[in-house]
Amino acid sequence: MAEENELRYDPAAIEPKWQQRWAADPTLYAAEPVSCGKPKYYVLEMLPYPSGVLHVGHVRNYMIGDVLARQMWMRGYNVLHPMGWDAFGLPAENAAVKNNTPPREWTLANIAAMKRQFDRLCLGFDWAREITTCLPDYYRWNQWFFLRMYERGLVYRKKSKVNWCPECSTVLANEQVVEGCCWRHEGTLVEQRDLEQWFFRITAYAQELLDGLDKLDGWPEKVRTMQRNWIGRSEGAEVDFFLEEQGLGTKGLGAGGPGAETTRIRVFTTRVDTIFGATSVQLAPQHALVAEFTAASGELKAQVDELLEQQKKAREAGDLGAIEKHGVPTGRFAINPYNGERVPIWVANYILAEYGTGAIMSVPAHDERDFEFATKYNLPIVQVIQPVQNEDGAKLPFVSEDGVLVNSGEYSGMSCTEAQKALQETAERGAFGEGKVIFRLRDWGVSRQRPWGTPIPMVYCEWDGLVPVPDDQLPVLLPDKIEITQQGSSPLARMPDFLHTTCPKCGSAARRETDTMDTFVDSSWYFYRYTDPKNDRAPFDPALARYWFPIDQYIGGVEHAILHLIYSRFWTKVMRDLGLVVNDEPARRLFTQGMVIKDGAKMSKSKGNVVSPDEMADQYGADATRVYSLFAAPPDRDLEWQDDGVAGVSRFLARVYRLVVKYAPVARSARGSQSKTQNGGAALKLLRKLHQTIAKITLDFEGRWHFNTCVAAIMELVNEIQAVDAQLAAGEVPALVVRELLRSLVLLLAPFAPYLAAELWEKLGEEGSILRAPWPVSDPELAGEEELEIPVQINGKLVTVVCVAADADAKAIEAAALTDAKVQSRIAGKTVVKVIVVPGKLVNLVVK
């Protein structure tokens, strides 16, 4: 038996010791070569932005991934568990202005600090594969991809309305605008500006991105739904209404050809079957035709300007949906191509120029919004669909799709679906429309007017125009010294050394593109670089990517559901089409962890409720911090952080330490082998509990990831061992059993509390690193109970519990229940109507 003073658990001594030992052997966390013959497992947590201030909310997902990685190592998988830094971005520029430190210096210092924190928490990353996106050996491949995509027409430049955040002093992608505000600056309204911008043609993959979601059954339904909504597929038809030339009736009918757009108005509708009920055409204020109308009428122009102003205000208020509908009649008319009906053309503030064709037909009888508008402005309402089931007639059948057409000429009598098909065919034959699928998804605007990002590898030459930088001139390096300014165009444009270059084609003086790429470009493909991080001839070796991809388990916050997670899906498809990868999707399974809450709010610096992992580790140890994070709630749920809880876990770890150290000499003395059936009494009970615990934890790892109940199961096991301490101390439990118990206990604990487990592994005299020790296997024979306690209910209420043999059949259980004294007294004088016996579970007597 060990001395008292050896029994004190001191993480401050144990943890640095093992941290140092493991740092000296980086192969411990390294993935093995692809030829190792083991099954591969790629577990990845989303790479962090190195902000320098880390709280326990940030590290929760790394702990989840780390526990998983450690268990997979022990189960004999070739595990890839890398980490890197999403190191470009605005905070570095802001810090640069504030502290007068270059962004690069600030960023690299933060990375060093965060890396130290990660190591302290024993997050087992393969640092040999570390990537830092702000370094040229990484971002040159952003440029390389940009050029490949440019060659394929997947990158283009155009002038367009873009979202401008005045706080960031740069353009934002649609995905980065949340409720009209910048995603980084809550409350800062995004302005609309007209700028020349670079775009990635993500819309070319819209349908595939949508279809792929059906196959991603390892992703949370919530994320898939959000992406579906974002992509926003609508099936319908485009139809031309003919513009009535003033005084000339329907000239231009069926014309087409050049100039045709001035004689037609193309609308998009998902309900072409209601077209006979169209009583007006509504244009967005920005519609090209509106400009023609207003040119002729100053009064109309003033009215339209007012509509534009209302739209702008609503957009700035962040809620275009709440705009009060206003419209103005243009005094012009359009001709319905199906029935020649003459309908007025209006301009309305709720029509979006950027969706569909920027023009709609208004069918008040069958669309709630059109109904509202028509009622307000006294436009006619014509019903053209008769619902199959006549609801109480007062209500208009706004959206009924299972109706029959009426008042619709030759189409009357058709069902809505039949009519849609027939009407589309007619339009196509008459060349005044077609079936059309449109998406809400827009192309990804990637230009940023900031200096701390990947330079876009393009050159403007007076003679050759836009010229891509040739591959052999990559990377286009950022200047060493960047002078940060917050206003106007990108600071890079004011740095002559960067700006001025020569044309790669003709050699004459030329000017570089000074916009940089959105940082989401960096994170769209980083996980491929981990497979081959040092490659200087290609972004990665396709053979390595083929081995490791797709990612088996991706872990991160749900806030990236439609940013990073849609961009990286797009990127994977592009890379597949470039022949670099064979997988269609980057990650097989996605896990989104819950938030960490403190004092009722999400942990954040601005709320002042952050808990630092360093402080926790100082006070209770890294192991206790880890185990608490996993024990307090299942990983997918929000976690309410309580320092007292960490203290409790720390007490538990101290108990484990004392228990193992106390009986380690017994375990070490064990010799020979013993048949598993030879044990009885306390030894048998302990072995049974042990093997039940192994089975439970193994199952949880494979299935539902309820790591909180895994920890609880280990606690139960420890409690049970401790309960027979007297017998253990008296030597009543064979040394071999003690050895198996302690050894397995330490192994089960190893993924959760790696430092403590390593220390105890050594104390048990075990050879080799516990990081690669095989995961214990549950023996079903030992895990099985001999006797079971069967609850007995009368009329569904628990009365007592009877003990029966584990293999007792229904008859035996029923007999045991009926002969029980308590049961007898309860059923005396009554009739047992029915007996339900569920072997192994319970007995229920129905008594009258």
Added chain:
RNA sequence: GCCCGGAUGGCGAAACUGGCAGACGCAGCGGACUUAAAAUCCGCAGACUCUAACGAGUCGUGGGGGUUCAAAUCCCCCUCCGGGCACCA
């Protein structure tokens, strides 16, 4: 408005296929050890009622209804909280 989650003791939670509700832990209470305290160990602990006590009974998983021998779990309706989407034609 629409679509996802969620609601269980004083608190975090557990109950995996409908089968003993509250495992495990925090906070709490009582005891042992100690001159004392800390640490540790042992025990109690959903609410209510009855009983001097041993015990016994009733209620109980946001609310209401239903299915079933049996419901935290399945079905219908409702409330509240969190998240996402929202004139998308």
